[in-house]
Amino acid sequence: MSRFNSIDDVWMFLDFIPMFQKAGTSAANFSLDAIRAFCEAMGNPQDQFPSIHVAGTNGKGTTSYLLEKIYSDAGYKTGLFTSPHLLRYNERVQVSQQEITDQQILKFFRTVDDLLKEIKLSYFEISTALAFWLFAEQEADIVIIEAGLGGRLDSTNIITPQVSVITSIGLDHQNILGDTMEDIAAEKAGIIKERIPVVTGNISGSARAIIEEAARSKQVPLTNSEKLDPQWNEGTVTLKKTGIKIKTSFKEPVNRWNIAISYTVAEILQDQFPVAETKLLNAIENFEGAPGRFEKIHPEYEWYFSGSHNSQALESSLEGIRAIKSVYETVLVFSAMKDKLNPEMFNYLKGFKKAYFIEQEGERAAKFSDVKDDLQVELLDESQKENILNELKTELVIFMGSFYFYPIVKRWTENVS
Numbered sequence: 001m002s003r004f005n006s007i008d009d010v011w012m013f014l015d016f017i018p019m020f021q022k023a024g025t026s027a028a029n030f031s032l033d034a035i036r037a038f039c040e041a042m043g044n045p046q047d048q049f050p051s052i053h054v055a056g057t058n059g060k061g062t063t064s065y066l067l068e069k070i071y072s073d074a075g076y077k078t079g080l081f082t083s084p085h086l087l088r089y090n091e092r093v094q095v096s097q098q099e100i101t102d103q104q105i106l107k108f109f110r111t112v113d114d115l116l117k118e119i120k121l122s123y124f125e126i127s128t129a130l131a132f133w134l135f136a137e138q139e140a141d142i143v144i145i146e147a148g149l150g151g152r153l154d155s156t157n158i159i160t161p162q163v164s165v166i167t168s169i170g171l172d173h174q175n176i177l178g179d180t181m182e183d184i185a186a187e188k189a190g191i192i193k194e195r196i197p198v199v200t201g202n203i204s205g206s207a208r209a210i211i212e213e214a215a216r217s218k219q220v221p222l223t224n225s226e227k228l229d230p231q232w233n234e235g236t237v238t239l240k241k242t243g244i245k246i247k248t249s250f251k252e253p254v255n256r257w258n259i260a261i262s263y264t265v266a267e268i269l270q271d272q273f274p275v276a277e278t279k280l281l282n283a284i285e286n287f288e289g290a291p292g293r294f295e296k297i298h299p300e301y302e303w304y305f306s307g308s309h310n311s312q313a314l315e316s317s318l319e320g321i322r323a324i325k326s327v328y329e330t331v332l333v334f335s336a337m338k339d340k341l342n343p344e345m346f347n348y349l350k351g352f353k354k355a356y357f358i359e360q361e362g363e364r365a366a367k368f369s370d371v372k373d374d375l376q377v378e379l380l381d382e383s384q385k386e387n388i389l390n391e392l393k394t395e396l397v398i399f400m401g402s403f404y405f406y407p408i409v410k411r412w413t414e415n416v417s
Helices: 007-015 020-027 033-041 060-073 102-111 113-118 123-137 181-191 205-217 255-268 277-285 311-322 343-348 385-391 403-413
Strands: 051-055 078-081 093-095 142-146 163-166 198-200 222-224 230-233 236-239 244-247 303-306 330-334 354-357 396-400
Touching: 007 102, 033 113, 033 123, 051 060, 051 181, 060 078, 060 142, 060 255, 060 277, 078 123, 093 123, 102 113, 102 123, 163 181, 163 255, 181 205, 198 205, 198 255, 205 222, 230 255, 236 255, 244 277, 255 277, 303 311, 303 403, 311 343, 311 396, 385 403, 396 403
Parallel strands: 051 142, 051 163, 078 142, 163 198, 198 222, 303 396, 330 354, 330 396
Antiparallel strands: 078 093, 230 236, 236 244
């Protein structure tokens, strides 16, 4: 008899497992042994579908969603695995742009109930195994797998993909991945497999040298999307080496690299997974962006959400703001995890017309006392939200600092009319 009689039993089970959002590194398992053993007991579903593996400090989510749209629009049955979820756990696993259903999640947990008692998995490992199981069961044509953290020891790294992608290298999660760009590049390069092509984004210097060496040692063809020389002009991306111009809905110039990466991947996989160029370009032009990545959060007002929380992403968000208005004409509503706070972040968050701070729940969440001495911010809480948001209707507003901030922003803004 399974202990999972309803989806509520699943949510209750997952709630008791430490989650990285709240518990940080104590919620992670930095070894592939458990996930390998678990998937082997399931019949190795991760080997039953073709995949693209996407890692990187920034841009991996947008690139994953963009690749999924390209292949879905071309008529393939696609799978997509991303993290973290923003509103619902179901977001993490999608087939043909449809979130996994509660019934499918329940079926998985009932199927592997005994195995979960035998092999203890982290929250992310369970989500990864669920994704592999569903993609195999649904016989997906091609699956895009976003790495969760790092690459080398990330639980997604038991797949053998058709292409590996490293979008960017920046300083983030240094307490786990290492203090230097070289350390972090080595962890991301851990997804490189023998003779599997690798595509990189805008990565230079010592970080690039680390990835090139990893590619050489694995006898891997490495393609730098820089070869397309992507240029940005007010939302239009020109792949200069091809002369192709693509009008997009993107606000952040950095997305020219995510487009160049996706175009390069499609080129490499053209023999295995043909996509007509017109369909490829139409998919990019009609792509509305990945959730939480400079997303327009309200249909009427100039309010945007960006989960930016490291220097690369924060700079990108500021560029997106400047494409609309100057920073000193913009209102910032900010929230973050305590372990992300540092002087560099504070520097990016200065110079706004007005700044508010929102406290989240959980031991990782930063409190007002952690930021008030470094930033000119006002604490914004539940009791004030209606009045403040009404006052901000005529302002350009950026909600920023953490993907875990997203559900609060959605809840606060969805009823503003």
